[in-house]
Amino acid sequence: MTYITEWIASLILFLLLAAIVELLLPATNLKRYAELAMSLILMLLLLQPVFDLINEPLEDKLPVIPAETEQLNEEIEAKKKEIQAGHDAYISEQMAVQLGQDVNDTLQAEFGLEVRDVDARRFESEGKLNVVLGASERDGPEEGITSVSIAVNEAHEGEQTEVDRQKEEVRMLLAEAWEMSEADLELVWEEEPS
Amino acid sequence: MKLLVMLAALLLLLGADVQEQSPEDYQNEQLERLGMEEVEEFWEEISQSYGPFLPESEKDDVSEWVSEHGGTELSDWISAGVQFFFHELSANIQLLGTLILLAVFSTLLRALQNAFEQETVSRVAYSVVFIVLFILVANSFYVAMDYARDAVGNMVHFMIALLPMMLALLATTGAVTSAALFHPLIIFFVNTSGLLIESVVLPLLFLSALLSIVSFLNERFQLTKLAALLRNTAMGLLGLFLTVFLGVISVQGATAAVSDGIAVRTAKYIAGNFVPIVGRIFTDAADTVLGASMLVKNTVGAAGLLILFLICAFPAIKLLALAAVYYLSAAVLQPLGGGPMLDCLSLLGRTVLFMFAALSVVGLMFFLALTMIIASGNMALMMR
Numbered sequence: 144m145t146y147i148t149e150w151i152a153s154l155i156l157f158l159l160l161a162a163i164v165e166l167l168l169p170a171t172n173l174k175r176y177a178e179l180a181m182s183l184i185l186m187l188l189l190l191q192p193v194f195d196l197i198n199e200p201l202e203d204k205l206p207v208i209p210a211e212t213e214q215l216n217e218e219i220e221a222k223k224k225e226i227q228a229g230h231d232a233y234i235s236e237q238m239a240v241q242l243g244q245d246v247n248d249t250l251q252a253e254f255g256l257e258v259r260d261v262d263a264r265r266f267e268s269e270g271k272l273n274v275v276l277g278a279s280e281r282d283g284p285e286e287g288i289t290s291v292s293i294a295v296n297e298a299h300e301g302e303q304t305e306v307d308r309q310k311e312e313v314r315m316l317l318a319e320a321w322e323m324s325e326a327d328l329e330l331v332w333e334e335e336p337s
Numbered sequence: 338m339k340l341l342v343m344l345a346a347l348l349l350l351l352g353a354d355v356q357e358q359s360p361e362d363y364q365n366e367q368l369e370r371l372g373m374e375e376v377e378e379f380w381e382e383i384s385q386s387y388g389p390f391l392p393e394s395e396k397d398d399v400s401e402w403v404s405e406h407g408g409t410e411l412s413d414w415i416s417a418g419v420q421f422f423f424h425e426l427s428a429n430i431q432l433l434g435t436l437i438l439l440a441v442f443s444t445l446l447r448a449l450q451n452a453f454e455q456e457t458v459s460r461v462a463y464s465v466v467f468i469v470l471f472i473l474v475a476n477s478f479y480v481a482m483d484y485a486r487d488a489v490g491n492m493v494h495f496m497i498a499l500l501p502m503m504l505a506l507l508a509t510t511g512a513v514t515s516a517a518l519f520h521p522l523i524i525f526f527v528n529t530s531g532l533l534i535e536s537v538v539l540p541l542l543f544l545s546a547l548l549s550i551v552s553f554l555n556e557r558f559q560l561t562k563l564a565a566l567l568r569n570t571a572m573g574l575l576g577l578f579l580t581v582f583l584g585v586i587s588v589q590g591a592t593a594a595v596s597d598g599i600a601v602r603t604a605k606y607i608a609g610n611f612v613p614i615v616g617r618i619f620t621d622a623a624d625t626v627l628g629a630s631m632l633v634k635n636t637v638g639a640a641g642l643l644i645l646f647l648i649c650a651f652p653a654i655k656l657l658a659l660a661a662v663y664y665l666s667a668a669v670l671q672p673l674g675g676g677p678m679l680d681c682l683s684l685l686g687r688t689v690l691f692m693f694a695a696l697s698v699v700g701l702m703f704f705l706a707l708t709m710i711i712a713s714g715n716m717a718l719m720m721r
């Protein structure tokens with residue numbers, strides 16, 4: 144575009160000069176020839192781009208369209224991740240509330256537990272559900288509360304298997320209540336079942 | 338929006354049952370989290386430069402304005418536009434006065450021509466007057482072109498700022514195909530159209546106008562044909578680009594949206610049937626999210642459309658006012674007798690109108706692209 148601008152600018156300059164020269168020239172017979180010469184020069188000026196085109200290849204002069212797509216791609220990706228994370232958090236939260244409603248009463252009565260959190264991020268693709276369980280904050284069964292503080296490493300062999308058995312029971316209970324296969328439930332324990 | 342947030346807070350305080358969170362609540366949450374800084378920036382710029390003319394400009398928040406959409410009536414907008422037009426007209430009245438003065442001067446010189454023995458003397462004087470006019474007009478003309486260029490550049494920047502958000506929202510509402518398809522296409526067109534108009538069409542129009550004016554200066558050497566060629570090239574480029582843009586955008590938008598709708602529906606079907614209870618709850622929650630995202634997308638899109646319109650409208654009105662001044666002075670000067678001065682003025686008016694056309698075409702294209710993005714997402718959701 145700068146090329147065209149320069150070319151047009153030279154044309155305009157020539158026209159202005161020609162106007163002045165025409166005023167300066169005395170009206171004699173020779174004026175006609177002077178004007179003819181100027182016309183020829185003007186024509187050469189007009190043909191300038193054609194000559195340039197013949198002499199030099201065009202490729203160097205074509206403007207390049209700037210490609211900003213790379214940076215934009217990243218921006219879109221970042222925004223998308225942000226939105227997606229918000230969606231996942233919202234879905235998990237809603238599911239934790241609704242799923243917990245179904246089973247919390249039984250869980251609390253039998254094990255003193257409740258559903259703390261549900262992670263549904265892998266649900267759509269693999270059908271798996273991460274469930275975080277913790278001790279119920281409501282008043283549990285009378286004998287349950289005190290024994291929660293048992294640390295695992297201090298526990299004896301027998302208690303260990305007892306805990307495992309309870310875990311299995313919770314898993315079965317959840318799977319039955321939610322009509323899922325047990326393998327698809329991944330339980331995370333904030334506190335061991337008592 | 339504020340009202341809704343307050344309502345939600347009130348519900349929480351009262352300990353009401355909040356587990357069934359409505360899409361609107363989540364929408365507000367998402368809007369706040371997304372942050373519309375990029376959009377707000379342009380909004381502030383607009384309200385700074387054209388504040389007094391905007392109806393209800395005391396609202397300093399775009400989303401607030403958009404969510405209370407019924408608040409601003411069409412008549413307010415029209416009166417704002419008319420007000421701005423007359424403001425610009427009065428700002429340009431000085432130019433009109435100078436033009437009239439010059440024209441009267443040159444006509445007087447013509448009348449005095451008989452007093453001189455030689456014709457050349459008056460011709461020299463006439464040329465001098467014409468060159469003064471030329472410089473004056475070229476200056477105001479260049480300013481007009483700058484307005485148009487700035488407006489186009491602003492629109493492109495705005496689109497580039499808004500597009501990532503819109504396309505990301507489009508992708509998360511399930512319209513993956515549309516987003517993937519729109520993305521390279523729209524970005525290419527937005528970039529190219531800005532470049533084309535800014536650095537090819539508008540300069541070509543400017544150069545063509547200059548050539549025509551200079552050609553009025555003497556009868557012997559004229560380049561009016563070259564000027565016509567340049568002008569026709571500019572307008573042809575504009576028309577061609579608009580046609581291609583409209584065709585591609587409309588066809589792609591429709592087909593992509595349909596395939597998206599089918600994809601979303603099958604996903605919902607699978608999740609809802611194979612895992613009965615959890616699947617149902619999951620689908621419900623996902624549905625709420627989709628609906629809320631769509632609402633957010635529509636809100637952001639509406640705000641974007643409004644700002645795009647404002648970015649385009651005010652410079653366009655400015656150009657219209659300038660064209661009106663040129664045409665008005667041509668009309669006023671006619672009684673003094675015809676001649677090159679008159680032709681020159683009406684030609685300038687016409688060229689400014691061409692610039693106005695170029696500006697509005699860009700505005701129209703971006704407007705359509707945004708509408709297409711908004712609508713195609715809604716279409717995909719409707720196909721489920």
